[in-house]
Amino acid sequence: MTITENLHTIKKNITETAREYNRDPASIKLIAVSKRHSMDSINEATQAGQFLFGENYIQEASEKIRSAHTNAAFHFIGHIQSNKAKQASELFSMIETVDRYKLARLLNNHLEKLDRQLDILIQVNIGQDPNKSGVSPKKTEELLKQIKSLKQLRPLGLMTVPPFTRDNKIAKIHFRNLRLLSIDLAKQNLFANNDCVELSMGMSHDYKIAIQEGATIIRIGTAIFGKRPEKT
Numbered sequence: 001m002t003i004t005e006n007l008h009t010i011k012k013n014i015t016e017t018a019r020e021y022n023r024d025p026a027s028i029k030l031i032a033v034s035k036r037h038s039m040d041s042i043n044e045a046t047q048a049g050q051f052l053f054g055e056n057y058i059q060e061a062s063e064k065i066r067s068a069h070t071n072a073a074f075h076f077i078g079h080i081q082s083n084k085a086k087q088a089s090e091l092f093s094m095i096e097t098v099d100r101y102k103l104a105r106l107l108n109n110h111l112e113k114l115d116r117q118l119d120i121l122i123q124v125n126i127g128q129d130p131n132k133s134g135v136s137p138k139k140t141e142e143l144l145k146q147i148k149s150l151k152q153l154r155p156l157g158l159m160t161v162p163p164f165t166r167d168n169k170i171a172k173i174h175f176r177n178l179r180l181l182s183i184d185l186a187k188q189n190l191f192a193n194n195d196c197v198e199l200s201m202g203m204s205h206d207y208k209i210a211i212q213e214g215a216t217i218i219r220i221g222t223a224i225f226g227k228r229p230e231k232t
């Protein structure tokens with residue numbers, strides 16, 4: 001299957017799944033996760049009408065963003081080390097992985113100098129998985145309260161990578177928990193737009209379940225681009 005065909009299939013699945021669960025398909029954004037895939041793959045996707053991408057590594061992303069189609073936008077979805085905050089603040093249309101105040105403050109400082117506001121999501125470790133980044137569900141409220149004073153950051157919602165499982169029932173519980181947490185936080189006016197909170201959840205193997213549970217952003221790599229090349 002080509003990238004173009006895969007994109008077509010996924011978009012069809014998004015539309016069908018959304019309709020099945022009484023959701024507007026237009027309320028779900030597809031991020032094509034292009035980490036470790038070539039510029040040729042990204043270009044094929046933009047030719048097929050896909051302009052939103054996700055990248056996990058700052059250096060790799062900065063090279064790709066420079067040569068990508070001018071209408072392409074990139075979300076950062078990887079772990080950010082504090083010493084990469086400056087570069088990250090310049091490159092992306094959204095950073096989905098803010099999980100600590102120190103990082104938020106560093107981003108805000110750099111953004112002030114650039115006179116730029118940036119959309120962010122809080123990465124929540126919804127399954128309390130010791131191997132995953134993200135703030136714990138309990139501490140998410142406190143982090144968002146701290147971020148309120150950082151005027152260059154626009155916290156639009158939550159992002160999660162739940163522990164890997166092939167059990168759809170367990171995946172569903174994690175996604176539902178993220179949505180319930182977001183409702184609680186929106187009631188306290190902790191997001192930039194509390195009527196429309198973004199939920200970035202769901203990958204190649206579980207995006208349909210995520211859509212059922214309210215995902216507004218799904219991040220799909222393998223099902224679009226195929227197996228990722230090994231790191232070199």
Ligand SMILES: *Cc1c(COP(=O)(O)O)cnc(C)c1O
Pocket residue numbers: 033035056077078161203204205219220221222223
């Ligand atoms: C790699 C990655 C994805 C895409 O995963 P696939 O299983 O290839 O769809 C999504 N989200 C994050 C945070 C990732 O690191």
